[in-house]
Amino acid sequence: MxxxxxxxxxxxxxxxxxxxxxxxxxxxxxxxxxxxxxxxxxxxxxxxxxxxxxxxxxGIIRRFGASIGHRDIGIVANAMCVWNVPDGMVEDIGRIMASFPEVTHCYERPRHPGWDYNLFTMVHSYTRNDCEEVAARISQSTGIQDYRLLFSEREFKKTGVRL
Missing domain, CATH: 1.10.10 (Arc Repressor Mutant, subunit A)
Known part of the structure; x- marks a missing residue:
């Protein structure tokens, strides 16, 4: 196997x-x-x-890696950037967004009534302003101007899969 x-x-x-x-x-x-x-x-x-x-x-273990407690080292600004990307461009735009070193997660999600955003990127930085600057650079690089930043206020749980 x-x-x-x-x-x-x-x-x-x-x-x-x-x-x-x-x-x-x-x-x-x-x-x-x-x-x-x-x-x-x-x-x-x-x-x-x-x-x-x-x-x-x-395939029981997919990978072995390091995980750093980002809050412990001062990275306290976390923004989920939600993007309204034309459906036919999601694959290409997603690759560009995922290539930014500040982006730790990049996901396509379905649209919902009243919620036009279908591509989500997670950005971690030292300040909210840093996150806003990263989002602006991503927007400029991709041409996607319809986006919002949703900042984390509090972390309730962060663990991996457990037996």
Whole structure:
């Protein structure tokens, strides 16, 4: 089975589940993070690394990456920019918008009565003004002038998928 294909519960065993639970909230920031996890689980470091590799190959794990608490480092201005993009241009405009380094998410969404916006980009920055400037640059780059910025006021929850 290749990465990205669906998997079934039979593709995992109790040890895989233990490893996923031990890593889902983050790994230690050390030179050998998997050694620490292996010791906690009664495995070798090599076993943990190999099982993670196999789970990734099977599509059980899509990726292993770092997540930074953006508020902890001062990035407190978060704006969902909503864009009214002509339907036939969404693919091309979405690629342009997604190419901006300040854009962390870019999604197409259906229009609804009274809501003409169909492309959503998330921008994080240090100030509201910075977010507004990024949106203006995106608008200039794409020619899309019908947009709004919806700023986050409060974060209630931020977690990944959990077992």
């Amino acid at each position: 290749k990465t990205g294909q669906s998997y079934q519960v039979k593709d995992m065993d109790a040890t895989d589940e233990m490893i996923l639970k031990a890593t889902q909230d983050g790994i230690p920031l050390t030179g050998s993070p998997f050694r620490h996890i292996a010791e906690k689980l009664g495995l070798t470091e090599e076993e943990v690394v190999e099982r993670i590799r196999l789970m990734k190959e099977k």
